[in-house]
Amino acid sequence: MPNKRLPEIPIDPPTEYFAAVGEVAVRWSRLEYQLGVLARVGFKLGKDEQRTLIIGMEMTVLTSVLRAVAQGWISDKKVARDIKKFAADLGDLRGKRAEFVHGLYGYWVGKPEQWLMFKLKSPKQRGNINADPISPADILAFAVKLRDLQLRAQKLTRALKAVHGTRP
Numbered sequence: 001m002p003n004k005r006l007p008e009i010p011i012d013p014p015t016e017y018f019a020a021v022g023e024v025a026v027r028w029s030r031l032e033y034q035l036g037v038l039a040r041v042g043f044k045l046g047k048d049e050q051r052t053l054i055i056g057m058e059m060t061v062l063t064s065v066l067r068a069v070a071q072g073w074i075s076d077k078k079v080a081r082d083i084k085k086f087a088a089d090l091g092d093l094r095g096k097r098a099e100f101v102h103g104l105y106g107y108w109v110g111k112p113e114q115w116l117m118f119k120l121k122s123p124k125q126r127g128n129i130n131a132d133p134i135s136p137a138d139i140l141a142f143a144v145k146l147r148d149l150q151l152r153a154q155k156l157t158r159a160l161k162a163v164h165g166t167r168p
Helices: 015-042 047-053 059-072 079-101 123-127 136-164
Strands: 106-108 116-119 131-133
Touching: 015 047, 015 059, 015 079, 015 136, 059 079, 079 116, 079 136
Parallel strands: none
Antiparallel strands: 106 116, 116 131
């Protein structure tokens, strides 16, 4: 039986939600960029080749490309293992990032004291409205994980450049 409660999705949630979700979005796009750099260096491409072949790929494709780089293009086995692990870790967070960026923030009608993230993407979710309590601090905790991945990506890029060099 469908849920009879109705969500209230305000146009203007508290500004802390905008800031927290924005940080997740910006950190994620920077990770996508860094994956492109890792793929470029891993495949020994020049920057013009990277722009032609890699830019615009979304995260699922980029993590698959990185796994391919790690499996057959990197002679240093430790760097290859680290890149493969990095791609897997990033892939594990893809769904959570999508929830934060594409979720709807609001509350049940008449209960504005409890902010929730509503998931209304699938027909099943729309028929039986699902919501999870969420705070800006929850979202920012996820952003911290993304920052850690950004630092790992930079370290991996330096390690891969040391193995492969770079091309202009």
